[in-house]
Amino acid sequence: MSCNGKVVMDGNGVIKNHKCRDSDGLKNGFDENSLIDKYTFETLTETSDYLKKLVSIEPKVGIICGSGLGTLADALDDKIAIPYEDIPNFPKSTVKGHAGALVFGYLSGVPVVCMKGRFHYYEGYPLWKCAMPVRVMKLLGVTHLITTNAAGGLNSNYRVGDIMLVKDHINLIGLSGNNPLQGPNDERFGPRFPPMAKAYDKKLLEQAKEFAKELGLAKNIHEGVYTCVGGPNFETVAELRMLNILGADAVGMSTVHEVITARHCDLTVLAFSLITNECKADYNSMDLANLEEILDVGKMRQTVLQKFVQKIVKYISTSEDLQQ
Numbered sequence: 614m615s616c617n618g619k620v621v622m623d624g625n626g627v628i629k630n631h632k633c634r635d636s637d638g639l640k641n642g643f644d645e646n647s648l649i650d651k652y653t654f655e656t657l658t659e660t661s662d663y664l665k666k667l668v669s670i671e672p673k674v675g676i677i678c679g680s681g682l683g684t685l686a687d688a689l690d691d692k693i694a695i696p697y698e699d700i701p702n703f704p705k706s707t708v709k710g711h712a713g714a715l716v717f718g719y720l721s722g723v724p725v726v727c728m729k730g731r732f733h734y735y736e737g738y739p740l741w742k743c744a745m746p747v748r749v750m751k752l753l754g755v756t757h758l759i760t761t762n763a764a765g766g767l768n769s770n771y772r773v774g775d776i777m778l779v780k781d782h783i784n785l786i787g788l789s790g791n792n793p794l795q796g797p798n799d800e801r802f803g804p805r806f807p808p809m810a811k812a813y814d815k816k817l818l819e820q821a822k823e824f825a826k827e828l829g830l831a832k833n834i835h836e837g838v839y840t841c842v843g844g845p846n847f848e849t850v851a852e853l854r855m856l857n858i859l860g861a862d863a864v865g866m867s868t869v870h871e872v873i874t875a876r877h878c879d880l881t882v883l884a885f886s887l888i889t890n891e892c893k894a895d896y897n898s899m900d901l902a903n904l905e906e907i908l909d910v911g912k913m914r915q916t917v918l919q920k921f922v923q924k925i926v927k928y929i930s931t932s933e934d935l936q937q
């Protein structure tokens with residue numbers, strides 16, 4: 614039975630024509646937008662094998678470029694960029710500020726792969742699809758993930774242009790029952806119940822803080838809690854107040870599902886947010902977040918962030934105790 618866009622229910626409210634109700638399970642007949650992971654290990658191996666044949670670079674570090682941060686990929690030497698639309702099983706980027714290419718190359722002499730453009734839940738992709746490139750990175754041989762984002766600053770000490778190293782997250786979408794790991798678990802990726810209490814590598818975070826100071830960012834560097842909302846609308850004042858109470862320091866619409874997927878398959882993770890707007894939980898505030906401003910802040914910080922990431926990648930490649 615196929616899914617033709619019209620949902621047909623039986624008398625008990627059970628969907629009859631949905632592909633994911635078929636008996637052939639994970640491999641075939643799955644609805645594209647099912648909440649449950651459809652990419653099998655074999656499907657993702659097909660994707661990584663395609664890339665391995667095309668590119669001889671064997672990346673050690675994966676980098677995900679946040680909104681307005683695509684220029685992180687421009688700093689690579691000997692770049693090879695492959696548009697997402699040419700990669701088997703890859704979704705496509707649909708948001709301004711996210712170019713849509715996988716870029717292989719070298720940073721400080723270290724082989725890396727960059728996602729120049731990520732996938733967001735609000736684009737209509739289920740979380741497992743948003744996060745699938747992380748598993749492809751793992752299959753390519755990546756051991757460390759650096760994931761970046763543009764985020765609104767909830768912490769009243771944060772200013773536009775500051776950088777927040779993510780020390781922890783609140784998975785708002787996950788707590789309400791939507792998680793990229795939902796569905797049957799394939800142990801070849803990782804365990805059924807992965808711990809998430811130490812998702813962000815402490816040593817890498819401390820070192821990144823030192824690098825930020827060396828780059829003159831001592832007053833601009835923070836560590837804090839990131840929370841991911843579904844978007845695409847920015848938050849209401851009441852929602853911002855709630856996020857403050859929950860203990861979040863920055864809010865965005867990405868990253869958390871990538872980190873969960875990365876930790877599930879045992880990648881070491883560093884994440885940072887570029888604070889692109891200050892979230893004022895005040896009905897009289899005239900500051901309303903908008904994409905153009907967010908992208909401008911990315912431009913303003915592009916050179917220093919390229920240097921920052923370069924230093925981190927070099928450290929990863931040389932630090933004995935971070936080797937996996």
Ligand SMILES: O=P(O)(O)O[C@H]1O[C@H](CO)[C@@H](O)[C@H]1O
Binds near residue numbers: 680733764844
């Ligand atoms: O998280 P990244 O991809 O950096 O993008 C952030 O910026 C966009 C809002 O302008 C949202 O997509 C938000 O998540």
